[in-house]
Amino acid sequence: xxxxxxxxxxxxxxxxxxxxxxxxxxxxxxxxxxxxxxxxxxxxxxxxxxxxxxxxxxxxxxxxxxxxxxxxxxxxxxxxxxxxxxxxxxxxxxxxxxxxxxxxxxxxxxxxxxxxxxxxxxxxxxxxxxxxxxxxxxxxxxxxxxxxxxxxxxxxxxxxxxxxxxxxxxxxxxxxxxxxxxxxxxxxxxxxxxxxxxxxxxxxxxxxxxxxxxxxxxxxxxxxxxxxxxxxxxxxxxxxxxxxxxxxxxxxxxxxxxxxxxxxxxxxxxxxxxxxxxxxxxxxxxxxxxxxxxxxxxxxxxxxxxxxxxxxxxxxxxxxxxxxxxxxxxxxxxxxxxxxxxxxxxxxx
Numbered sequence: 001x002x003x004x005x006x007x008x009x010x011x012x013x014x015x016x017x018x019x020x021x022x023x024x025x026x027x028x029x030x031x032x033x034x035x036x037x038x039x040x041x042x043x044x045x046x047x048x049x050x051x052x053x054x055x056x057x058x059x060x061x062x063x064x065x066x067x068x069x070x071x072x073x074x075x076x077x078x079x080x081x082x083x084x085x086x087x088x089x090x091x092x093x094x095x096x097x098x099x100x101x102x103x104x105x106x107x108x109x110x111x112x113x114x115x116x117x118x119x120x121x122x123x124x125x126x127x128x129x130x131x132x133x134x135x136x137x138x139x140x141x142x143x144x145x146x147x148x149x150x151x152x153x154x155x156x157x158x159x160x161x162x163x164x165x166x167x168x169x170x171x172x173x174x175x176x177x178x179x180x181x182x183x184x185x186x187x188x189x190x191x192x193x194x195x196x197x198x199x200x201x202x203x204x205x206x207x208x209x210x211x212x213x214x215x216x217x218x219x220x221x222x223x224x225x226x227x228x229x230x231x232x233x234x235x236x237x238x239x240x241x242x243x244x245x246x247x248x249x250x251x252x253x254x255x256x257x258x259x260x261x262x263x264x265x266x267x268x269x270x271x272x273x274x275x276x277x278x279x280x281x282x283x284x285x286x287x288x289x290x291x292x293x294x295x296x297x298x299x300x301x302x303x304x305x306x307x308x309x310x311x312x313x314x315x316x317x318x319x320x321x322x323x324x325x326x327x328x329x330x331x332x333x334x335x336x337x338x339x340x341x342x343x344x345x346x347x348x349x
Contacts, residue, residue, distance in 0.1 A: 034332040041325035048318030056311030058301050063099055065297040066108070067091055069280055072287065081282035091278040091295070100299050101270035102263045105184060107167065108256035110292040114160075114249040122159035123247070128238050130200035136215055148217050155216035155226060156238060162219040164246050167284045169259065169295065173267075174275040182267055182276075184260035186235075190244035199244060201237045209237050223283075256296055270299070 015021035030036075069091055071082035081087035114120065121141050127134035135155050138146050142157035154162075172179040188195075205211040209227035218225040226237040235241055245257050262271065278295065286293055298305060 034328065034336070038325050038328050038332070041321045041328070045318045045321030045325065048314050048321060050318075052311045052314030052316075052318055054311075055303060055314060056308060058303055059306050059308045059311055062301055062306040063297075063299050064306050065093070065095075065099070066294055067093060067278075067296075068292060068294045069282075070286060070292045070294075071282075072292075078280065078282060081280075082287050083285070085283055085285065087282040089280050089282055091280065092275065093278070094275050095271055095273050097273050098269075099271040099297065101268060102261055102299065103267070103271055104258060104298050104300065104305075105169070105171075105260040105262060106256040106296040106298065107165065107169075107259050108254070108292075108294040108296055109165070109286065110254045110294075111289060112250075112255070112286070112291050113253050114255070115251055115253070119159050120249050123161065124157050125198075128156060128199050128247075130202040130238065132202050132212075135202055135213070145219065148220065152215070152217045154219055155213055156219065156243075160247055160249065161243075162221050164219070164222065164243060165257070165284055166223065167293070168281040170279040171262075172277045172279065173271070174277065179277065182262060182271070183264040185263050186241055186260050189241050189258045189261065191248060194244045194248060195239060195241075199238045199247075201239050209233075213237070256294075259295075271297070 019025050069076070069078045069089065071078035071080070071089070073079075077091060078087075078089035081089050122143075122145065124134050124139040124142050127138055136153050138153050138155070138157035140146065142154070142159075145154055145159055145162045146157050147153055169184070171182040171184060173182050174180075201209065202212050205214070210225075213225060213227050226240075226243075229236050229240045229243065242259075245259075250257070280295075284293070303310070
């Protein structure tokens with residue numbers, strides 16, 4: 001009886017006698033021969049080289065104009081503003097040919113670590129989502145930019161909001177000796193998910209944002225409160241486009257952020273050749289942390305902005321594949337075993 005019970009126990013743990021449980025399913029295992037691998041490497045290499053050439057040439061055709069306006073360089077028109085606030089300076093430049101549109105206008109910062117952890121979490125997402133309770137009682141993550149010295153809550157709170165980039169720019173095109181202002185379009189420059197999902201303005205009190213923000217104070221480094229950032233009532237407070245762009249922190253210490261697009265009026269097809277001047281309201285100090293500021297004009301292509309590295313990477317990988325195929329071909333031709341010797345070895349074994 002004990003032996004039968006033992007056999008029953010063993011059978012209970014035995015898998016079913018099926019092709020799946022007994023691993024008898026049909027399978028196909030490719031045998032990689034020289035006739036398959038070497039041509040495969042050649043094809044992959046040629047495809048990568050073709051893609052690399054297309055990416056590299058496309059990137060080369062993208063126009064980029066960068067100008068530093070930190071003011072630390074000798075002879076810089078903004079040198080008077082390096083250690084001053086509320087200062088204005090003028091950058092002039094010349095375009096020899098059409099700067100094809102649409103033109104994107106960026107500001108760039110260097111040696112600025114937005115990826116520093118304590119800086120990156122210094123915000124109250126509930127406040128930025130429009131919760132009235134957090135508007136008046138910001139979260140502890142915002143410290144030390146949670147309350148002002150008098151104990152009033154700061155809105156928006158936190159180090160990211162407090163360091164909001166506030167330089168402003170006006171672009172002029174000199175036409176027959178007259179400076180014509182180039183319209184800069186600031187609509188929709190932020191991410192769709194930021195504007196429609198992550199950020200919300202609090203519900204209006206008495207129909208105005210000013211009443212809604214009553215009892216709070218602006219960030220310490222701001223000139224205007226959140227509800228007066230723009231004359232357009234739909235571009236204020238936590239839904240201000242420039243504010244949304246700034247609140248999406250950069251991963252690297254050298255970065256640029258979109259400031260405006262040039263897509264309107266006589267400049268919808270781009271910036272014509274000629275003389276230009278950029279009026280800068282220099283408000284954002286960077287010399288205290290050895291930072292740099294620049295403005296960047298750029299257009300884009302089907303692959304995005306200028307990025308020569310991507311094309312070079314494809315060219316390098318494609319070239320390596322071609323080289324490896326040649327090496328494997330040489331090794332195969334030199335060390336291959338003739339078919340008759342292979343058959344003899346098999347029979348003798």
